[in-house]
Amino acid sequence: MTLLAHAIAASPPATLSQEGLRGRPLAWSEAGDLGLWSTEWAPDIKLERPDALEHHRLIERICAAQPCLPVRFGTAFATSDDARASLDKRAAALHAALTRVAGKTELALTLLWRESPGPLLIESAAGPGRQYMETRRAEFAAREARRARAETMVDRVVAELTIDRQLVWHETCTSDNVAVSLAVLVPTEQAAERKAELERVAARFPDVIPVLNGPWPPYTFARTD
Amino acid sequence: MKELTAEDTSLLELVDRLLNKGVVLAGEATISVAGIDLIYLGLNVVLAAVETIEKAQERRAS
Numbered sequence: 587m588t589l590l591a592h593a594i595a596a597s598p599p600a601t602l603s604q605e606g607l608r609g610r611p612l613a614w615s616e617a618g619d620l621g622l623w624s625t626e627w628a629p630d631i632k633l634e635r636p637d638a639l640e641h642h643r644l645i646e647r648i649c650a651a652q653p654c655l656p657v658r659f660g661t662a663f664a665t666s667d668d669a670r671a672s673l674d675k676r677a678a679a680l681h682a683a684l685t686r687v688a689g690k691t692e693l694a695l696t697l698l699w700r701e702s703p704g705p706l707l708i709e710s711a712a713g714p715g716r717q718y719m720e721t722r723r724a725e726f727a728a729r730e731a732r733r734a735r736a737e738t739m740v741d742r743v744v745a746e747l748t749i750d751r752q753l754v755w756h757e758t759c760t761s762d763n764v765a766v767s768l769a770v771l772v773p774t775e776q777a778a779e780r781k782a783e784l785e786r787v788a789a790r791f792p793d794v795i796p797v798l799n800g801p802w803p804p805y806t807f808a809r810t811d
Numbered sequence: 812m813k814e815l816t817a818e819d820t821s822l823l824e825l826v827d828r829l830l831n832k833g834v835v836l837a838g839e840a841t842i843s844v845a846g847i848d849l850i851y852l853g854l855n856v857v858l859a860a861v862e863t864i865e866k867a868q869e870r871r872a873s
Contacts, residue, residue: 594834638829656833672836680834694828696820767824797820805828809835 589613589624589669590633591661592644593654593803594680597621600651607640615663617670620680622657623648624669633660645803653688655680655808679810687808691774691801695784697739697766697794703728733758736765739791743768746787747780755806765794769806777801 590607599614599621606612606625615622625644638659645656663669673680712720736758744754749770756768772780781798788796 591836638826642825642829656828658831658833658835659829661836669836676836683834694824696824698820764820795817797817797824799821799824802825802828805832808833 587665588627588629589615589622589663589666590627590641591622591624591657591663591669592641593623593648593656594673594684595621595623595648595652595654596681596684599623600648602647602651606644607637612644613666615666615669615673617673618677620673620677620684622669622673623654624663627662629662642803649691649803653684654803655683655687655810656803656805676810683808683810687771687804689774690771690804690807691777692804692806693770693772693777693781693784693798693800694802695743695766695768695770695788696764696797696799697736697768697788697791698763698797699732699765700793700795702762703732729759732765735793739794740766740768742791743784743787747783753807771804771807772801774801 592606597616597619599616602612602623604612607627608625608631611626613624613626615624623644641659645654648654649656663672740754740756740758744751747770749772753771754768755770756766758766760767770780770784777800781800785796785798788794788798
């Protein structure tokens, strides 16, 4: 029986409904004072897109019952012993990560540029080679200006919310649309209040459209590497 | 370039977390379910459809 992993938690396990993905049995594999929540899966059943969203809902359910570390979707173990061995190998790091996220939840802020970068038309009396180089230089300068603007917005969000930098993760300009993708780890009981603050700060940036998500399980802050 | 809606963005952010974040356990056991690679590919293609595929189509058309 294959185990499809969902989340790691400290033992003892919380009392949960025994229904895992697609109604299959939810299992707990214990290794020392840690354990893995997983669904008893059959290797011949292929995972599909709705399974990813159900995996998310399961993690939400587990995290609501006890502090947990979400496991990347699609992680599977051939046996419960394999799952235990995997936890044993990383026990110290997993404990540290569990301590980091206990009682906390993740909020996500995405800032989308209101305007796409337009095509750059450089007028030049020089030849096509020079014009090409000048266009390339102008495109590079425009990209750098956008990146700098995005970093400025991140700095402002962090400063105005007075968040510890270690509890913030961000990337800038990951595509033509996205200025900032930011995640912040906040105490669960303050999630609504912090989300409203994020919304207020982000609404002051005239050149982007803010999209707020969460509270979510602490996906971004669960990494142990 | 297609503009991302708030709904697109929310789904992209969530799926990005499910596929790219979270604890990575024991690499050798991680891909033990048949077809996982294809599933990842399938999900990524669905996500890429929001803009990457459109870009590719624009390139082909030009």
